[in-house]
C-alpha cells in the first residue's frame with residue numbers, strides 16, 4: 034500500500050486497512066463460490082476483505098470463512114421482520130446463519146424495482162438483527178446528478194449513520210456490469226471527495242463499477258477511497274489475487 038494511504042488509514046480508527054470486496058451477484062455457482070471464499074479466507078491479514086454471496090451459499094461460505102478476517106454478506110433482505118411473506122428472507126435468519134452484513138441499494142436491485150424506501154427498511158431490519166450494512170449509492174447517468182444527490186441517497190437509505198464495520202459504496206449505475214462504462218478517475222475522485230467531506234473520515238467509503246486490473250490501483254489510492262468494490266473482475270481466485278496485488282502495490 035502506498036505510504037500516503039497507509040498513514041491516512043492509520044489515523045482513522047474505523048478504517049484500519051485497505052478494504053477489498055466483491056459482489057458475486059447470481060453469477061457464480063456453488064463450487065465457484067466456495068473456491069473463491071476459501072481462497073480469499075486463506076490470504077494474509079494485509080487487507081479487510083468481504084464477499085457478498087448468493088443466498089443459498091451463505092451457510093457454507095460462512096463455514097469456509099470461519100476463523101479468517103473475511104466477512105460474508107448477502108445481497109439484500111426482507112423489509113419485514115417475520116411473517117407470511119413468501120420468497121422473502123428475514124434479516125434475523127441471515128444473522129442466525131452467521132452473515133456479517135446485508136448489502137442494500139445496489140443498482141441491479143433498483144433496476145428490478147426496489148426503492149430507496151425499501152432499502153431504508155432493509156437497513157433497519159439488518160440493524161435490528163445486529164448485522165452490518167454495505168450501502169450502495171450512485172447516479173443513473175454520467176453527470177446526471179451532482180454529488181449532493183449521493184449524500185441525499187445515503188441519508189434516505191441509512192439515515193446518514195454508519196457504524197463500525199458498515200461500508201458505503203459509491204457505484205455509478207452507468208458504470209456497473211458488462212454494459213457499463215468505466216468512469217473517468219477524476220469524475221470518481223470529485224464525487225468520492227465530496228461524499229467523504231460530507232460524511233467524515235470514519236466512514237469506510239469504497240468505489241465500485243467496472244473496477245479492473247487496469248484501474249484498481251489508481252482508484253484505491255484516491256484520497257477519499259478506503260478501497261474498491263469489484264464485480265466480474267474478481268470472480269476467481271486468480272482474478273481476486275491479481276486485483277489485490279495491484280491495489281496493494283505488489284504488482285503493476
Ligand code: PGA
Pocket residue numbers: 056204208209210211213241242243244262263264265266
Ligand atoms: P462490476 O460490478 O465490477 O462487474 O461492474 C460492480 C458491482 O456491481 O458492484
